[in-house]
Amino acid sequence: MSDKTLIEHQVMWNRLIAIVEEQAQVLIRASFSTSTREAGDLSAGVFDRQGRMLAQSVTGTPGHVNSMAASVLHFLAEFPIDTMRPGDMFLTNDPWKGTGHLYDFVVVTPVFHPDRPDDGVVALFASTSHLVDVGGVGFSMEGREVYHEGLYLPLIQLGAEGEIDPRLLAIIRANSRAPEMVDGDVHSLVACNERGALRLVEMMDEFGLDQLDALADHIIDTSAEAMHRLIAELPRGTWHNSMTIDGVDDPIELVCTVTVSDDGIDVDFAGTSPQSTWGINVPLAYTIAYTSFGVRCIVGPDVPNNTGSLSAVRVTAPEGSILNAPHPAPVQVRHVVGQMLPDTVFGALAQILPDRVPAEGTSALWNILLGGAWADGERYLVMSFHSGGAGARPFADGLSATAFPSGVRNMPVEINEAISPIVFWRKELRPGSGGEGRYRGGHGQVIEIGNREGRSFTISATYERTVHPPRGRAGGGPGALGSLRLASGAAVKPLGRSEIPGDDRLIMEFPGGGGFGPPGDRDAETVADDERSGLA
């Protein structure tokens, strides 16, 4: 490769990353769904003709790492690339071929050069957004099979010649409790892919490219080589870890085996508990996504995501286990278990790289999902994303009330109170909840919720770490357990739906993260700071 070509390839690689970030921004700003726009529960990416992912936006959730890349290959198997026409668009929300539950709509759009449509597809753009409602039992674990969980769209053609098929849109609308918002979100998925396509064509014109093959090879080879170089620095061998989490009826064992070899890193979940009868099961695509993310936080975090870098980490789980639950298992709130997977692999990786791997944290989000009716009978829904403490790091305290591995943002209290009669009477850090250690675990928070109209409301709880706490590492103590109760004293169950009486309040104590290193090693000045802050 000439010097000039190398520089051009690097410039265009940066450009592709900028293009998918722009694609993601368009999706965030135009979207209706709370979890997409506030929490960044979305993904955007560009693929070559073979379905190799060249760049993916870094968004609020790792749940789409890898799973979207796999999804495009499913589309290409169903709709061969040479049968695609300019203006075509494709859609699915298949949990096993998309990103893990029916709420996630994946839209794929082939790109043709407008001056040379007969040359065929030059690239594909894909995007994923978490829609606000797809019918069924709603966002809860109550479904007993995927058929209960709402509208299920296989890999289908969404539209042609740039127009969305109105019949399909009518079906989608008819199956949602929020038809306008879902309609709007399908439009925003289509629009963001169109924006990506426009920018890609501009780049190809600027650099005089007819196709992307050489650029794609450069990106994928460079990334794969970088990952293999990093992995080559690790010792060869096999390491194990297991972690127990609460589960619904019975505790769940998450068991992993991590093997480092010349071919890369393999993670297998043999020994993990079988699938659940509740909607907390995880499709394999989502297991792969969160596991890959966990590994990549430790090995090669600065290597961009693409088919080359992702190929260095392979993930398997036995079919029928909770981490590879086959159709028609219920999977709606698969994040409750899936978000525990980075902690699970961290336990194995800590044996290889003790100075890089943090202690366990709250990990699964503590989303607040409330419903009820105003005094005039109109219904309201509050969906808000919140977090407990993260695990301490080998070099610093854990982050308090901060999402990890998810990267979501919370909802302002003032916004939640403006759209409902709910009052957040208290929302502050929970003193003493971070696990002790040379480096302390992140603190959880305490939230106290009531209703200013004195009417009862329901909570759909999906909370982990109320029985089995996040464990410390290297001598650090565990984080505090989470809990739910009424102000009047009675306990509220952490998984499942409960009614909060109108004259009472719900008190939620979020878990703290695990500590790192012996507590006696904490330096005196920091201990004094802890005392003064009132958080010790």
Next chain:
Amino acid sequence: MTCRLAADIGGTFTDVVLDADPEPGDTGGGAPRRFTTKVLTTTANPADGVIAGVEEVLAASGFGADDVELVLHGTTLATNALIERRGAVTALLTTEGFRDSVAMAHENRFEQYDLAMERPAPLVPRHLRLGVPERLAATGEVLIPLDPDAVRALVPTLRAHSVESVAVGLLHSYVDPRHEREVRAILAEELPEVAVTLSSDVCPEIREYERLSTACASAYVQPLMASYLTDLDERLAKLGVAAPMLLMLSNGGLCTLDTAVRAPIGLVESGPAGGALLAARVAAEHGLDDLLSFDMGGTTAKLCLLHGGEPATSREFEVARVYRFLKGSGLPLRIPVIDLVEIGAGGGSIAAVDHLGRLAVGPASAGSEPGPAAYGRGGTDPTVTDADVLAGRLDPEWFAGGTLALDADAARDAIADGVAGPMGLELDAAVVGVGEMVAEQMANAARVHAVERGRDLGGGSMVAFGGAAPVHACRLADRLGIDTVIVPPDAGVGSAVGFLLAPVSYEVVRTCHQLLDAESFDADAVAAVLDELRAEARAVVESAAGVDTPLVETLHASMRYRGQGHEIDVPLPSELARGPIGPAFVDGLRAAFDATYRSLYTRVIPDMTAEVLTWRLRLATATDPPAPLDAPATEPAPALRRRRILDPTHGWLDAALVRRADLDPGHHLAGPALVVEDQTTTVVSPAFDCTVDARRHLVLRRQNGARR
């Protein structure tokens, strides 16, 4: 004859500019006679530098202090105090149960993969964040009345910690500020010497984290800014300057000393705002509606879009980004600001090769100490400036007016060891690579910024100022498909020049939620809010500009489809804003929303209800449009000599080297060429030619069909 003074305090230099009306018979096209100076910023007592600069330009111009009719001032002091955490001991009084809102921020990580990531620590430590028993509902209904005794009970704590400034931020105070005002009244009795900042004054908007963060930042810099501004005002008076001093606001408006002392957070971005005003003047002089303003200095590049001849403004801003200038890594401020994007790409930005063999430039910077390797002060990291020296773009004889000898050997070693070696490139390719990467980074930032505002830069124009911008402007223009680049005179002191062009203006905002349907739209409430905003803005503007000055009003609404989470800023046509608030007003709002939404997202969503969250009104003194000037007759420019430069597309070329001081209106030269002046060098690439217009702007135009 009278004159006007402008002073801009930056991190390294304080720029002072004096403008006087042209002498009769002057051929400069009505341009003022201008005297400028750059003095080192005197961090310990910044007024020293300003006074020294003022004395210098007065002496040079022959004007006396009593000839000064206006002093305009902008400063980065507030920003630096926030970045360096040098503000007052500040406390936050907030609704009981919410003392950690400013610490929890958005409960997220702005960087997904870096486990070492830290959020910026709150300006107010936890032991000084104190809860007050009180509570409003989102409707303004009082759920718990304020407990005055509980507020009084906090006073000993405030005293014990020697608190100098207090921010008060209570939930839902944007709906009704009464509890915050009660707290202020109590503190005024108990602690009269302590400054109090109310969140409902500095940021009456929904979203508690952003509002409290803004109030804390304003309280944090308040004592420092108040004493500095008062001191400067007194020292100017002592010098004999009787004219009032007006302060540059972050949104390009001006305000009085009193307003600035009350809410100094409004001053944080005053320097860049001056640059944007300069760009607006250039747009007016060239009859351009749309323009990209490109300011590149030693550490960062700032890009700003002008539309309809005006710089875009915003209410979302982050100060003190601590992590690679990444969004989310700073402290959010909700104040009116010129909407610009700042990235870590300047002359001193360091080029590095990562473990994938990828070349990246910045955001780490060699700064001024040790500076780029070519400065010969011991720097060894390869920088953008080093690549510029090796590419022949900077001529050692003329760089910084010849005052700084450039060490090309040191630059060569730095690029060879830091870039060419690790990448396996020839030296020339490495030099080109550094320039290409920095251009691409700036282009990507500009593109995303344009996209977020529904704009397209292709075929447009750019104004370049700041030391490094004219060096890289042509290449950035190539990347963005821009065809015209303008380099104004005195580009090196662009912000201070911009201050002299500023209208007196003030912007106010109010949250008043309205659904756009005939049944629920409350016309009376909206009319009342607009009247209130108008009166408040008018009072501020008239206090600085006098009561008879003609004013221009602009009205914006932040709107969205009901159910969306992000509002878009919708400019409302002036006839709509001035007309009656009735059904036609609602239709007009909807039409304006549709038009803006379509320009941002290409599609509107049929039959979806829209809503307004906040109303933003700005009053500004009218500025006279520049007089049209005839294009001067063209003649070839006098070249001083020839010089070899390395072009990214064509390799080594023979270029003309011209002194800007030798250029007169009408002079013309074709690229490749270099135009040198003390503060910068304009690189005219082979794709461009350059004409000096009647106002002595360098106007670079893409030659027919030239691309990349």
